[in-house]
Amino acid sequence: MNCPKCEAAMEEKRFGTIKGTVMFDKCTGCNGFWFDTGEVEKIKDAWRPEFIDSGDPKVGKEFNKIRDINCPRCDTKMDQVTDPKQRHIQLETCKEHGVFMDAGEFIDYTNETVMDIFRDVVAILRGE
Ligand SMILES: [Zn+2]
Ligand SMILES: [Zn+2]
Numbered sequence: 001m002n003c004p005k006c007e008a009a010m011e012e013k014r015f016g017t018i019k020g021t022v023m024f025d026k027c028t029g030c031n032g033f034w035f036d037t038g039e040v041e042k043i044k045d046a047w048r049p050e051f052i053d054s055g056d057p058k059v060g061k062e063f064n065k066i067r068d069i070n071c072p073r074c075d076t077k078m079d080q081v082t083d084p085k086q087r088h089i090q091l092e093t094c095k096e097h098g099v100f101m102d103a104g105e106f107i108d109y110t111n112e113t114v115m116d117i118f119r120d121v122v123a124i125l126r127g128e
Contacts, residue, residue, distance in 0.1 A: 001034070003027040004069040004100060010034060030063040031056065031103035034072060037125050040099060044118035060103035064090055073097040081124055089117060093124055
């Protein structure tokens, strides 16, 4: 799979949680993340600190400006979502397939806050 923002190759990564293995793709170019819908569901209850985004926030900010992207799974235009509580968290979602997040999007947050973000993302994907 290639990154919907910068078109570099994405690498599949995984980490173990009490709910099982969570898989995601990380871009080798801009360090953005792609999570399939089911994987986001697992992360919302099982965030692990070692997962914290290691990308360069400056690079992430540049790529955060690119918002007009297509879903890497189905190639249709993704919805642009801004977290209502934390307006600088801007994500792109495909209701069918998952969510794209830029590098550094989480760098300022505690684990607890990040789990809240994932809960909100799950709600968005479900259309709640
Ligand atoms: Zn990229
Ligand atoms: Zn899609």
